[in-house]
Amino acid sequence: MKLVVVSAGLSVPSSTRLLADRLAAAVGRQAGAEVETEVVELRDLAVEIAHNFTNGFPGRKLAAAQEAVTGADGVIAVTPVFTASYSGLFKSFFDVLDKDALAGKPVLIAATGGTARHSLVLEHALRPMFAYLRAVVVPTGVYAASEDWGAEGLEDRVERAAGELAALMQGLRRSVPQHPGALPVVPFAEQLARLAAS
Numbered sequence: 013m014k015l016v017v018v019s020a021g022l023s024v025p026s027s028t029r030l031l032a033d034r035l036a037a038a039v040g041r042q043a044g045a046e047v048e049t050e051v052v053e054l055r056d057l058a059v060e061i062a063h064n065f066t067n068g069f070p071g072r073k074l075a076a077a078q079e080a081v082t083g084a085d086g087v088i089a090v091t092p093v094f095t096a097s098y099s100g101l102f103k104s105f106f107d108v109l110d111k112d113a114l115a116g117k118p119v120l121i122a123a124t125g126g127t128a129r130h131s132l133v134l135e136h137a138l139r140p141m142f143a144y145l146r147a148v149v150v151p152t153g154v155y156a157a158s159e160d161w162g163a164e165g166l167e168d169r170v171e172r173a174a175g176e177l178a179a180l181m182q183g184l185r186r187s188v189p190q191h192p193g194a195l196p197v198v199p200f201a202e203q204l205a206r207l208a209a210s
Contacts, residue, residue, distance in 0.1 A: 013047050013181050015039055016084035020054045020091040020102035027124045029053070031156050031170075032090040035122060038174030039088070043181060050084075052077045054101050061101070064108045074108070082113040086120070086181040087147070089138070093125035097137045106145065114147040118180035120173050122154040131155040150176035 017036050021028030032051070040047045054061070060071035070078060081087060091102035106114075121138040123130070134153035142149045152173040160166045 013043060013045055013085045014083060015047050015049045015086050016080050017049060017051045017088045018054065018105065019051060020099050022055050028090050028092045031122055031124055032088060034170050035088050035120060035154065035174055038170050039178050042175045042178040050080050052080060054105050058101055061104050061108060070108065078109055081109060084117065086118045086177050088120045090122040093123055093130040093133050096130060097133060114145040117147050118150065118177055119147040120150050120177040124156045126158050128157040148180060150180065152176055
């Protein structure tokens with residue numbers, strides 16, 4: 013399986029990249045299969061993204077990043093919070109992707125910020141954007157404020173979100189205890205195929 017991590021951190025080292033790496037490692041542990049991980053650092057693509065807007069053509073590195081995301085079995089998308097929303101660089105990268113690149117693709121959303129007050133960025137900015145792109149966004153988003161690093165709770169959220177993404181990447185729903193009369197658990201890929209056929 014191929015996992016692509018899109019990190020919009022600007023500094024080196026970056027808390028955004030640190031969170032992205034933790035999420036990717038957790039997905040690898042929980043997937044139960046060999047996971048090939050590729051990281052797309054958007055700060056390295058900033059100039060090519062800008063040129064793509066003005067001339068309509070991606071540069072070599074940007075084209076490779078677009079191809080990686082399009083061919084991924086799952087995506088982790090992490091952005092720092094700027095002005096109570098995702099960064100402009102983060103949004104610009106997804107603006108230059110093909111409109112169908114994320115359709116039906118499992119995506120884990122995450123963000124970093126200086127204060128917990130911005131944690132709703134996941135729900136009011138990131139989740140709607142990826143829903144518009146027709147991605148399948150995992151239920152648990154992960155937000156890490158400055159005080160979350162080393163504090164209780166962050167690792168639990170990371171593990172829960174990673175487990176959800178790993179399950180979707182495998183095309184399965186998490187096993188649930190069955191009882192008489194319960195609906196059968198239908199593999200996720202089969203659910204998508206049924207929706208497409210209807």
